[in-house]
Amino acid sequence: DGGITQSPKYLFRKEGQNVTLSCEQNLNHDAMYWYRQDPGQGLRLIYYSQIVNDFQKGDIAEGYSVSREKKESFPLTVTSAQKNPTAFYLCASSIDPPSGGIHTYNEQFFGPGTRLTVL
Amino acid sequence: GIQVEQSPPDLILQEGANSTLRCNFSDSVNNLQWFHQNPWGQLINLFYIPSGTKQNGRLSATTVATERYSLLYISSSQTTDSGVYFCAVGNFNKFYFGSGTKLNVKP
Numbered sequence: 421d422g423g424i425t426q427s428p429k430y431l432f433r434k435e436g437q438n439v440t441l442s443c444e445q446n447l448n449h450d451a452m453y454w455y456r457q458d459p460g461q462g463l464r465l466i467y468y469s470q471i472v473n474d475f476q477k478g479d480i481a482e483g484y485s486v487s488r489e490k491k492e493s494f495p496l497t498v499t500s501a502q503k504n505p506t507a508f509y510l511c512a513s514s515i516d517p518p519s520g521g522i523h524t525y526n527e528q529f530f531g532p533g534t535r536l537t538v539l
Numbered sequence: 540g541i542q543v544e545q546s547p548p549d550l551i552l553q554e555g556a557n558s559t560l561r562c563n564f565s566d567s568v569n570n571l572q573w574f575h576q577n578p579w580g581q582l583i584n585l586f587y588i589p590s591g592t593k594q595n596g597r598l599s600a601t602t603v604a605t606e607r608y609s610l611l612y613i614s615s616s617q618t619t620d621s622g623v624y625f626c627a628v629g630n631f632n633k634f635y636f637g638s639g640t641k642l643n644v645k646p
Contacts, residue, residue, distance in 0.1 A: 451632055457580075462543075462625060462636035470632055478633070479540060508580055516632065526570050526631065530582040 423447070424531035426511050431536045433498070433505070441496045441534045443511035450516035452494035453528065456480060457508040466509075469494055470516050498536065509534045541566045545626055545637035552616050552644050560611040560640045562626030569630050571602050573611050576623040576639070585611070585624075616644045 424445045433439045445452065451470050455463040465478030469488040483502025488494055494513075498505045512528040542565035552558055562573075573585040586593050586600040588609065593600055597616075602609040613620055623639040 453632075453634070455636075460638075462638045463627070464636070465634060468632050476632070510580075510582065514632075526629075527572060527584065527587040528627070528634065529584065530574075533580045535580075 424511060424513055424529060426509075426531040426534050428534060429532070431534055433536065433538050435538055436500045438497055438499050439536065441498070441509055441511075441536070443494045443496065443531060444492055445494075445511075445513045445531075446492060447513055447529065448491075449513035449529075450491070451514045451526070452488070453512040453514075454478075454484070454486065454494070454496045455510045455512065457510060457533075463510060466496065505536055506538045507536060509536060540633070541568065541628055541630075541635045543626060543628055543635050543637035545624075545640050547640060548638065549641045550643070552642065554616060554618060554644055554646050556616050556644075557612070557614045558616060558642070560613070560624055560626075560642075562609045562611070562628075562637055564607050564609075564626075564628045564635075567604065567607070567630075568628040570628065570634065571604075571609055572627045573600055573609070574625045574627065575620075576625060578622065582625070613642075616642075618644050618646055620644050 427442045453468040454466040467486045469475035485497045510533045511531045514528045544563045571589045574582045590604045599612045626637045
């Protein structure tokens with residue numbers, strides 16, 4: 421079955437520790453994204469990647485880092501510099517349309533999420 | 540970034556009622572999606588609709604891109620429709636979400 425997987429489902433971290441959240445997709449999508457959701461709020465973009473070995477900051481990148489060494493994988497590291505990391509983290513992927521083309525279809529598909537709690 | 544406003548923020552319906560959810564956005568976009576977030580947090584794709592009208596069973600959506608709004612219609616609501624509905628808009632790879640409409644359908 422094609423889809424997006426995230427692990428772990430729940431994660432507990434002590435203050436001052438870095439943690440890495442996993443995101444894997446087998447949809448052959450070029451673009452991948454990380455979002456953060458706080459209770460009662462919408463999603464905010466942390467980082468996105470259009471292609472392997474390239475990624476861009478979203479609106480709330482401070483305290484986070486990412487890598488994109490493989491097309492299928494886009495792990496997110498929540499560093500100790502992130503002041504308030506307790507949140508629900510969602511990964512998504514989409515077909516990235518060709519640059520300059522008239523085709524702009526870019527529907528996102530989401531994984532099940534990881535709930536991170538800082539103790 | 541693009542501002543996205545969803546209304547109403549909360550909605551309580553009796554089973555079988557119809558409803559309209561609205562999404563206004565502040566700039567032109569070439570991507571627009573509607574999602575349903577279930578109680579476990581999973582985002583379920585409802586429509587990819589940067590313009591025009593689409594229907595899927597009891598749900599339909601219309602986006603008027605020139606006037607920067609989109610509407611999601613739910614007809615004959617069921618208790619399983621409960622949850623939060625999000626609108627997301629964007630250009631290419633940057634997407635912006637509204638704060639959602641929380642729908643509670645009572646039996």
